Amino acid sequence: MKVAITSTGNTLESDVDQRFGRCTYFVIYDTESKSVEYIPNPNKQISEGAGPASVQILAERGVNKIVSGDFGLKVKPLLDSLKVQMIVIKHTQKTVSEIIESLDH
Amino acid sequence: MQVAVISGKGGTGKSSITAALASLSQNIVLVDCDVDASNLYLLFNSTHEEEYAFVGGEKAVIDYNRCTHCGLCMVYCRFDAIVTENGKIKIKEVFCDGCHLCSRICPEKAIAMIEEKNSKYFAGSFRHGKMVYGRLAPGEENTGLLVNKVREKAKQIAKFQRIETILLDGPPGIGCPVMSTITGVDKLLLVTEPSLSGIHDMERMLAVAKHFNIETKIIINKYDLHTELSEQIEQKAKAWDATVIAKIPYEPLFVKAMIQQQSIVEFAPDSPSARIIASIYDTVLLH
Amino acid sequence: MNKNVKIAVAGGKGGTGKTLVATNLFYVIKEEGKEVELIDCDAEEPNAGLFFNGNLIYHSDVMLKVPEINTSLCVYCGKCKEYCNYNAILMIGFSKYIKVIEELCHGCGACSIACDYSAITKKNRKIGEVNQYQVQDKALLTEARMQVGVYSPVNTVKTALKQNPHPYVQIIDAPPGTSCPFIHSVVHADYVVLVTEPTPFGLSDLKQSIETLKGMKKFYGVVINRVDEPNQEMMQYLQKENIKVLAQIPFDRDIATVYAQGGLIAQHLSAYKKVFTGLLDLIIQEICK
Ligand code: SF4
Ligand code: SF4
Numbered sequence: 001m002k003v004a005i006t007s008t009g010n011t012l013e014s015d016v017d018q019r020f021g022r023c024t025y026f027v028i029y030d031t032e033s034k035s036v037e038y039i040p041n042p043n044k045q046i047s048e049g050a051g052p053a054s055v056q057i058l059a060e061r062g063v064n065k066i067v068s069g070d071f072g073l074k075v076k077p078l079l080d081s082l083k084v085q086m087i088v089i090k091h092t093q094k095t096v097s098e099i100i101e102s103l104d105h
Numbered sequence: 106m107q108v109a110v111i112s113g114k115g116g117t118g119k120s121s122i123t124a125a126l127a128s129l130s131q132n133i134v135l136v137d138c139d140v141d142a143s144n145l146y147l148l149f150n151s152t153h154e155e156e157y158a159f160v161g162g163e164k165a166v167i168d169y170n171r172c173t174h175c176g177l178c179m180v181y182c183r184f185d186a187i188v189t190e191n192g193k194i195k196i197k198e199v200f201c202d203g204c205h206l207c208s209r210i211c212p213e214k215a216i217a218m219i220e221e222k223n224s225k226y227f228a229g230s231f232r233h234g235k236m237v238y239g240r241l242a243p244g245e246e247n248t249g250l251l252v253n254k255v256r257e258k259a260k261q262i263a264k265f266q267r268i269e270t271i272l273l274d275g276p277p278g279i280g281c282p283v284m285s286t287i288t289g290v291d292k293l294l295l296v297t298e299p300s301l302s303g304i305h306d307m308e309r310m311l312a313v314a315k316h317f318n319i320e321t322k323i324i325i326n327k328y329d330l331h332t333e334l335s336e337q338i339e340q341k342a343k344a345w346d347a348t349v350i351a352k353i354p355y356e357p358l359f360v361k362a363m364i365q366q367q368s369i370v371e372f373a374p375d376s377p378s379a380r381i382i383a384s385i386y387d388t389v390l391l392h
Numbered sequence: 393m394n395k396n397v398k399i400a401v402a403g404g405k406g407g408t409g410k411t412l413v414a415t416n417l418f419y420v421i422k423e424e425g426k427e428v429e430l431i432d433c434d435a436e437e438p439n440a441g442l443f444f445n446g447n448l449i450y451h452s453d454v455m456l457k458v459p460e461i462n463t464s465l466c467v468y469c470g471k472c473k474e475y476c477n478y479n480a481i482l483m484i485g486f487s488k489y490i491k492v493i494e495e496l497c498h499g500c501g502a503c504s505i506a507c508d509y510s511a512i513t514k515k516n517r518k519i520g521e522v523n524q525y526q527v528q529d530k531a532l533l534t535e536a537r538m539q540v541g542v543y544s545p546v547n548t549v550k551t552a553l554k555q556n557p558h559p560y561v562q563i564i565d566a567p568p569g570t571s572c573p574f575i576h577s578v579v580h581a582d583y584v585v586l587v588t589e590p591t592p593f594g595l596s597d598l599k600q601s602i603e604t605l606k607g608m609k610k611f612y613g614v615v616i617n618r619v620d621e622p623n624q625e626m627m628q629y630l631q632k633e634n635i636k637v638l639a640q641i642p643f644d645r646d647i648a649t650v651y652a653q654g655g656l657i658a659q660h661l662s663a664y665k666k667v668f669t670g671l672l673d674l675i676i677q678e679i680c681k
């Protein structure tokens with residue numbers, strides 16, 4: 001299974017980015033191969049529709065689960081209809097590696 | 106910690122209260138998210154240290170060396186932005202929405218899209234810390250992206266200067282710029298006033314805050330102008346699980362202070378309103 | 393006064409008192425028995441209606457033409473998505489998934505022109521409404537109200553401005569700021585009344601509004617609201633720019649009280665009636681110049 005984590009940087013020690021559509025990086029973790037891929041978010045600067053455009057990127061890569069701080073009103077129904085699970089990590093500062101660890105257990 | 110002050114409609118005294126809260130701090134990052142009419146930098150006469158251009162959108166421009174004035178673009182434009190004047194095709198810049206359709210369909214490839222770079226954002230210092238604010242160029246669509254930019258800059262400064270609190274002064278309304286202001290903040294301060302539209306706007310904001318799951322505290326400003334409506338506000342707030350943490354009376358000192366380019370806390374620290382704001386500061390910004 | 397003269401009342405940032413001026417101006421014209429229409433273009437927060445009782449005589453939904461994709465014709469080529477500059481189309485080719493995110497759609501029509509397979513048709517999406525009320529025999533109140541979550545109030549504002557069955561005098565309550573919705577509200581006005589307050593905030597907003605109006609080649613004058621002590625800097629600026637001060641409204645708790653209760657000061661506080669009749673006379677003089 002592929003899990004996307006929104007991240008503030010391109011290292012495992014980076015914090016989870018609270019924003020979904022305008023996060024700095026998407027970290028895509030494959031729970032089977034244990035591989036980690038960093039994708040800079042090209043939608044960070046666009047004026048409208050960063051959320052759906054980010055859904056596009058992740059869904060195209062076959063992501064089934066997304067970990068982020070918040071999912072906007074437009075994004076939630078889209079991810080629901082694509083059957084992508086949303087996990088909200090809020091009010092706590094967690095690093096990408098901490099999330100990956102918890103996914104492995 | 107990031108705290109945003111918002112109000113729904115304008116004129117509730119939100120900016121004066123934000124300014125007063127900021128001036129209770131020794132070191133804060135104050136962010137003016139009302140990019141359509143930013144004014145806190147004026148009140149505090151902040152220094153101008155960094156300036157950035159902001160690309161707001163795109164506008165279509167015609168290359169008249171190629172244009173044959175066939176009028177196809179005019180037929181397709183859904184924003185009434187293309188007109189003919191004495192047989193010549195013209196783009197009315199303020200109406201152009203930047204959709205690119207005309208530039209795509211023009212058989213002569215005579216239309217190009219040009220980035221709009223008239224909006225700016227700034228960072229500097231003021232007597233209680235750092236100030237970040239944006240200025241949207243007239244006629245541009247306020248999509249919230251400039252607010253995001255301003256907030257990003259503020260975060261960067263806070264991290265670099267090791268400042269803990271970021272205080273955001275929100276724009277009026279309930280549109281995109283407001284959403285951009287409150288996404289990801291830790292607390293919301295909602296300033297309202299006892300009028301029918303005030304209550305209405307408060308409820309709309311509370312619904313949004315609930316969706317984002319943000320802790321929200323309410324301040325009723327000028328509560329004594331209509332005490333029954335103020336009571337109604339308190340009841341409505343309760344129904345939304347939000348607490349009214351302060352009621353500020355109608356206070357001409359706010360305006361007097363502003364004229365002196367001070368916040369009420371600086372201008373009249375012993376006034377009842379200044380004291381109320383100090384208690385808001387203690388409960389919301391210190392915890 | 394010319395019958396269909398259009399006067400816009402604008403206030404830079406929110407809360408300077410533009411609705412106060414617009415509603416009271418409307419009131420004094422209506423009391424003189426003249427034909428008048430008040431158009432509330434602050435579509436995000438229309439509230440002029442709170443000051444008047446009237447019968448709803450006209451209602452229309454403002455629609456935006458958004459695309460609808462016929463999935464039995466769609467071949468998932470992605471051309472529509474590429475043409476959409478607002479990220480309103482989401483397509484995942486391998487799972488044969490395509491969706492229009494209506495909230496993001498600006499209704500530009502690019503996608504349907506892009507599609508080579510005639511898979512895209514149009515449908516209407518409600519983005520706002522226009523309500524018109526008969527307040528008095530010859531007085532109408534028209535209100536633009538946009539739906540929550542719509543990308544821009546501009547279409548709703550434009551529709552409200554067009555809904556004038558009679559060539560009445562129009563008072564336009566413009567939205568705050570100087571961005572698109574403001575421009576659209578004042579673009580056809582013959583005269584713009586800028587409401588400001590004598591503070592540094594007020595002055596800075598006023599300057600920005602004036603720069604914008606100059607660019608649009610509009611005629612305008614200023615009403616200073618909540619005057620306690622005059623703001624020297626503002627006065628100097630206005631003098632230097634040769635801008636007329638049409639009226640000054642004092643800083644008075646009674647005004648705030650009447651306003652909070654949904655009352656009109658020209659009606660309830662007799663002293664202020666003169667202020668607005670005087671303002672009206674000056675505006676007419678200015679327009680006729
Ligand atoms: S009409 Fe324009 S904005 Fe709407 S989906 Fe089509 S291309 Fe995008
Ligand atoms: S352009 Fe037409 S066929 Fe191609 S993906 Fe869009 S709707 Fe489908």
